[in-house]
Amino acid sequence: MQKLELKNVRKQFGHGLNQVTALDGIDFEARSGELTLILGPSGSGKSTMLTILGNLQKATDGEVLLNGQNFENLTQKQSDDFRLKRIGFVLQSYNLVPYLTVKEQFDLVNKVKPKGNLDKQTFEEYIDKLGIRPLMNKYPGQLSGGQNQRVAIARALYTNPDFILADEPTAALDSERVKVVGGLFKDIAKEQDKAVVIVTHDLRLKEDADRIYHLEDGKLSLEKGNQN
């Protein structure tokens, strides 16, 4: 059982009159085997929460724990390894390398992380589910927003991470694709025992979620499932 926790996490940006409290005392647990949805309006702190959870930025106060171990106690190498090997990020900006084809995006992952990536059969299965096989020789600049989004999802899954953290992964997708992508995330949580956390405005994903939270004004409330 893999667990990523936020304990009483606060995040503030700026100072004085310009100070913004993006997260205001968040308690949260991402657990293997579950798909968790965090819904909230624009500016409610969703991306901030996800990036703190994935160790991309630090909290102002509070603790982030990986299987009970505080991030603060990780060495730089452990911290980098955690991000590379244990986390799959789907970021809003897709973060694909513009001068590499879709196929080369995966080749690059293999260079940076040669071991532990998806086996060929599972990779092929995801490629087909996400409908990106015909795009393999194209560059990100030649793809639509939805196509880039599906490639970014495949790339995040490719490293076979324990935690999949996705920021608005369906924003550019039509309803049919949302069903497929929601179903894929759900299957990955259930069948492969991964912890999937999705922050989104997209209510179409609700049916796939084990737990649903709302984030508003930096505070989290539970709509469905168990807090602990």
Ligand SMILES: Nc1ncnc2c1ncn2[C@@H]1O[C@H](COP(=O)(O)OP(=O)(O)OP(=O)(O)O)[C@@H](O)[C@H]1O
């Ligand atoms: N680097 C930053 N510097 C200053 N303020 C920031 C920074 N990042 C986020 N904020 C502020 O923190 C608050 C929460 O932002 P965040 O991006 O986490 O919200 P969000 O719910 O993800 O919004 P969206 O759905 O529009 O992406 C906002 O008021 C935002 O302006």
